[in-house]
Amino acid sequence: MADKFALDKYADKDSLIHSWHPKCKIIGISLLIFSFAFIQDISLIPVMLGITFIFYSISKLPLSFLVSRLRYPGLFLLGMIILLPFTRGENIIWQWSFLKLREEGTLLVLVIISRFFSIFTMGLVMFGTAPFMTTIQSMRQLGLSRVIADMLILSYRYIYQIFVDFSQMQQAMKVRGYTTKKQSNPKYNISLFRHISVLAAVTASLLLQSYEQSERVYAAMRLRGYGDLTTSIIKPNTIDDKQTKNTSLSLLGLFGTVIIAVSLFFWQVI
Amino acid sequence: MHISDGLLPAPVAISGYAITGFATWYSLRQINRQSEPTQGIPKASLLTAAFFVASSIHIPFPPTSLHLILNGLLGVVLGYYAFPAILVGLFFQAVMLGHGGISTLGLNALIIGIPALFVHHLFSWRSFIERYFNKRVTTGIFAFLAGALGVALTVILFFGLVVSTLGTGEYADSESVAILGLVISHIPLMILEGIFTTFVVLFLQQAKPQLLENNG
Numbered sequence: 001m002a003d004k005f006a007l008d009k010y011a012d013k014d015s016l017i018h019s020w021h022p023k024c025k026i027i028g029i030s031l032l033i034f035s036f037a038f039i040q041d042i043s044l045i046p047v048m049l050g051i052t053f054i055f056y057s058i059s060k061l062p063l064s065f066l067v068s069r070l071r072y073p074g075l076f077l078l079g080m081i082i083l084l085p086f087t088r089g090e091n092i093i094w095q096w097s098f099l100k101l102r103e104e105g106t107l108l109v110l111v112i113i114s115r116f117f118s119i120f121t122m123g124l125v126m127f128g129t130a131p132f133m134t135t136i137q138s139m140r141q142l143g144l145s146r147v148i149a150d151m152l153i154l155s156y157r158y159i160y161q162i163f164v165d166f167s168q169m170q171q172a173m174k175v176r177g178y179t180t181k182k183q184s185n186p187k188y189n190i191s192l193f194r195h196i197s198v199l200a201a202v203t204a205s206l207l208l209q210s211y212e213q214s215e216r217v218y219a220a221m222r223l224r225g226y227g228d229l230t231t232s233i234i235k236p237n238t239i240d241d242k243q244t245k246n247t248s249l250s251l252l253g254l255f256g257t258v259i260i261a262v263s264l265f266f267w268q269v270i
Numbered sequence: 271m272h273i274s275d276g277l278l279p280a281p282v283a284i285s286g287y288a289i290t291g292f293a294t295w296y297s298l299r300q301i302n303r304q305s306e307p308t309q310g311i312p313k314a315s316l317l318t319a320a321f322f323v324a325s326s327i328h329i330p331f332p333p334t335s336l337h338l339i340l341n342g343l344l345g346v347v348l349g350y351y352a353f354p355a356i357l358v359g360l361f362f363q364a365v366m367l368g369h370g371g372i373s374t375l376g377l378n379a380l381i382i383g384i385p386a387l388f389v390h391h392l393f394s395w396r397s398f399i400e401r402y403f404n405k406r407v408t409t410g411i412f413a414f415l416a417g418a419l420g421v422a423l424t425v426i427l428f429f430g431l432v433v434s435t436l437g438t439g440e441y442a443d444s445e446s447v448a449i450l451g452l453v454i455s456h457i458p459l460m461i462l463e464g465i466f467t468t469f470v471v472l473f474l475q476q477a478k479p480q481l482l483e484n485n486g
Contacts, residue, residue: 007366037280037373069368081277115276116371123275123372127365147298147311151358154315159322159362166323195330196462200469203324207347207474210320211313211481218312226308 006160008132015060017129021250022138028257029055029126035261036118038268042107045114051260052118059125066124070117081109132156154217162210169202271339271428272363272378275371278435286377290357293383297353314351315358322359329462336459341382342420343467345389346413347474347481352386353379381431385423389416409475409482410468417467418460425456 011018017025032055036048056066088105095101127135133153140149178198301307321340329336344352357379363369370378396412429452474481 033373034280034284037276037283040279069366112276116274117276119275119371119373120368123365145294145298145354147301147307148294148354148358150311151315151318151354152361154312155319155322155358155362158316159319162316162319162323192330193465196466197469199327199329200466201473203327203343203466204470204473204477206320206324207317207470207481208478210316211478214313214316217316218309221312 007127007156008130008135010061010065010128011131011134013060013129015058015129016253017055017059017125019246019249020129020253021247022130022134023142024250024254025126025130026135026138026142028254028261029122031261032257032264033119033122035264035268036115036122038265039115040111041268042111044264044268045111047264048118049114052121055125056121059129061124061128065128066121069124070120081112084109084112158210158213162206165209166202166206169205173198173202271382271424272360272370273374273381273428273432275364275373277371277432278374278377280373282431282435283373283377286374286380288376290376290379290383293353293380293387294357297350297387300350301354310351314348314355317348318355318358321355322362325359325363329466336462338463338466339382339421339424340463341386341424342389342417342463343470345386345420346393346416346467346471348386349390349394350387352390353383356383356386377431381424381427384427385420388423389420392416392419406472406475410472413468413471414464416464416471418464420467421456421460421463425453425460429453 020028032051039045039048085101085105086099088102088108091103092100093103093106130138136144136149136152140146301310304310321344325338325340327338329338341352341356344355348355357375360370360375360378360382364371364375364378393412393416396408399412400408471482
């Protein structure tokens with residue numbers, strides 16, 4: 001699971017999306033994401049999936065990067081919408097005993113799944129094709145609050161380390177015989193109250209460790225001049241030369257995505 | 271307890287962003303009024319990362335296991351930083367794990383963050399009661415209420431939003447019954463999260479009381 005925290009591990013690849021200026025990329029892809037969210041017409045689903053496929057292919061991100069992240073939300077979404085085809089609508093397209101598959105519900109599920117897949121994939125293209133620091137710096141330039149930007153950077157920096165600490169704690173608990181699985185011998189099973197007590201102690205220890213580390217981090221940041229509302233931990237410029245040289249190409253890309261997003265929106269509305 | 275990308279129509283998602291923008295502005299305004307607003311940023315960031323990791327904890331609840339939301343605990347520990355922290359945590363969950371979504375980030379921040387802010391205010395009222403009763407017992411009761419109410423408000427907001435947006439008028443009666451049924455089915459989670467929050471808060475009160483006091 002720790003590997004999933006590395007959002008920008010393919011940021012050094014060479015593709016058109018990678019060399020797209022981050023600010024243009026954030027604006028363009030965000031517009032596309034919201035135009036996808038507007039889609040309700042089933043005839044637009046192939047267009048949306050096609051655009052998603054083109055963007056992901058151009059980005060040269062590996063398929064495994066997408067698939068590994070789709071597993072969990074796939075199951076979650078499945079749980080959320082499993083009932084819709086059997087409960088929504090009046091036109092029955094298939095029936096077995098009391099189970100009635102309805103056309104309206106099935107189409108709604110198809111639209112929801114397609115929108116989810118396209119928006120999630122475009123999100124990966126947006127955040128997976130540039131170093132995280134660069135993306136946040138661009139978001140800051142586009143108006144993101146300094147406090148939120150600093151919190152994003154610091155949290156991202158420490159998530160992996162805290163996850164490692166947490167894994168070590170879990171390992172230590174296992175070595176001492178703690179397990180959440182049901183034991184074959186009932187005398188080794190502990191009560192729900194005891195489970196909560198143990199897991200709460202682990203969470204509290206994790207919070208304590210993080211708090212103490214945050215005090216050391218703040219002391220180090222103060223030494224480097226951090227301390228008033230005008231300073232930020234984000235460096236003035238982390239956007240590389242390749243991205244600044246492609247300004248005209250980036251603007252052209254932004255223009256193209258704006259046209260696509262607006263067309264999808266008006267196609268849906270009209 | 272997250273709304274996935276694509277589940278709700280875009281106008282609802284955009285409205286969620288607008289209200290979240292206002293809630294974030296309000297939280298940041300309160301943070302900026304503190305004597306040293308930047309001091310809380312590393313603490314809030316590292317605790318956000320810790321909460322992100324701790325949210326993977328599952329408590330065995332036969333025949334299944336329950337996943338904690340921890341927004342009540344966030345409100346108690348982080349105060350006004352809880353809303354930005356939830357926004358950051360949800361952003362990471364959306365882009366790293368696909369839990370929630372980018373287009374629905376605003377809505378998810380609202381249904382989890384607003385209860386956290388409410389709980390922060392509720393927990394701060396304990397100082398008035400502590401004058402007359404045992405401090406540890408009072409903190410424990412308020413921590414339980416914070417954990418349980420955090421989940422209760424989130425459940426009500428979540429199901430209210432999803433079912434009212436996805437539903438239509440002709441199914442209104444059955445939807446009301448469905449909402450009620452789903453809210454009732456979450457009562458064990460509310461109690462569990464209340465007990466869990468109580469344990470964590472009492473532990474922190476003993477080991478590091480500053481964590482519960484300097485929260486804006």
